[in-house]
Amino acid sequence: MASSNFIDHVKIYCRSGAGGPGSRHFRRAKYVPNGGPDGGNGGRGAHIYLKGNAQMWTLLHLRYTKHIHADPGQGGMGQNMSGSQGKDVFLEVPLGTVAKDAETGEIIAEVVSDGQQVMLLEGGRGGMGNAHFKTATNQAPEYAQPGDPFKEKYIVLELKVLADVGLVGFPNAGKSTLLSVVSAAKPEIADYPFTTITPNLGVVQHRNYQSFIIADIPGIIEGAHEGKGIGHRFLRHIERNSVLLFMVPADSESITKEYKILVNELKEYNPELLDKPRALAISKTDLVTDAELKKLLKKVPKGIPVLPISAATQTGLSELKDLLWEILNQKSD
Numbered sequence: 001m002a003s004s005n006f007i008d009h010v011k012i013y014c015r016s017g018a019g020g021p022g023s024r025h026f027r028r029a030k031y032v033p034n035g036g037p038d039g040g041n042g043g044r045g046a047h048i049y050l051k052g053n054a055q056m057w058t059l060l061h062l063r064y065t066k067h068i069h070a071d072p073g074q075g076g077m078g079q080n081m082s083g084s085q086g087k088d089v090f091l092e093v094p095l096g097t098v099a100k101d102a103e104t105g106e107i108i109a110e111v112v113s114d115g116q117q118v119m120l121l122e123g124g125r126g127g128m129g130n131a132h133f134k135t136a137t138n139q140a141p142e143y144a145q146p147g148d149p150f151k152e153k154y155i156v157l158e159l160k161v162l163a164d165v166g167l168v169g170f171p172n173a174g175k176s177t178l179l180s181v182v183s184a185a186k187p188e189i190a191d192y193p194f195t196t197i198t199p200n201l202g203v204v205q206h207r208n209y210q211s212f213i214i215a216d217i218p219g220i221i222e223g224a225h226e227g228k229g230i231g232h233r234f235l236r237h238i239e240r241n242s243v244l245l246f247m248v249p250a251d252s253e254s255i256t257k258e259y260k261i262l263v264n265e266l267k268e269y270n271p272e273l274l275d276k277p278r279a280l281a282i283s284k285t286d287l288v289t290d291a292e293l294k295k296l297l298k299k300v301p302k303g304i305p306v307l308p309i310s311a312a313t314q315t316g317l318s319e320l321k322d323l324l325w326e327i328l329n330q331k332s333d
Helices: 175-182 231-238 255-269 271-275 290-297 317-332
Strands: 009-015 048-052 067-069 089-093 097-101 107-111 117-121 152-159 163-168 200-205 211-216 241-249 278-283 306-308
Touching: 009 117, 048 097, 048 107, 107 117, 117 152, 163 175, 163 231, 163 317, 175 200, 175 211, 175 317, 211 317, 231 241, 231 255, 241 255, 241 317, 255 271, 278 290, 278 317, 290 306, 306 317
Parallel strands: 009 067, 048 089, 163 211, 163 241, 241 278, 278 306
Antiparallel strands: 009 152, 048 117, 097 107, 097 152, 200 211
8 A cells, every 4th residue: 555545644623414493384274374383393414424444444535624514404394394304424434443532532433344334423403393382272382493503523533454463563674575475465665764654454365265464564663652753653553453473583683672672662552452462573584594593592582472484585484374373263262
């Protein structure tokens, strides 16, 4: 996906439709000079909804749609005719979209399934016509209700990429290269930090025509949880991944130290991220000798599955896919 087209954060102004006023009308006919009240009810104002669309992957279509105005309900009419309702507005968004109140930061809704509809703002209720207020003691009410006013709010939409496996590592850990080799995704790859500035998704084909989705998350830097680098913008994408694959290159000064820094950044951002299943891939093993690799494997972190891999020589990739598939199946059991 092109970085210029991947938009994961927009702020929009939403205004629902106001309810239509009830009618204050009395029946009049040639031989009925004093007919009773027959004012109809006003129509409901339009609601504004979010709707999940599994075919979408960006909020780009909302970037330049800063104002969403829903239609008001129409006023009631004589002969007990109700006004028409405003046409509801459906804002289609990718799965993983979170709507927040721009002022308070409160989460309003989350869209996680295709076709899911979540109301953002409720339209105003239509007012009752005077026919509604007729009683035995008040045969000719002269009043009708106005419609309820519209509701308005500034809303922030944030996209958190949904994937089975999220790649977590420092810039240049080999995440994009791995994704390009194990899937059909074509992320930008170069030997400088922050080549990846937006998440990339790839479908990994496994045995027996099975598959899972990997997300290449932009590289973490120390202090990312404080917003350094592009901090929170990519850390939130990790929240939606089922399994975390940490990647540390074999030529790192200390695999354990880098791994602990990565874990700490996730912990400081959201401690619940550490509850996710995880594995560690030692990447770029083609850059070290077999003897050096054996020494490295004796100093890896404990309590986590570890696999040495090389995307360049495609070493260990089948074993890695088997491991990830096993972890995903354990999680779903």
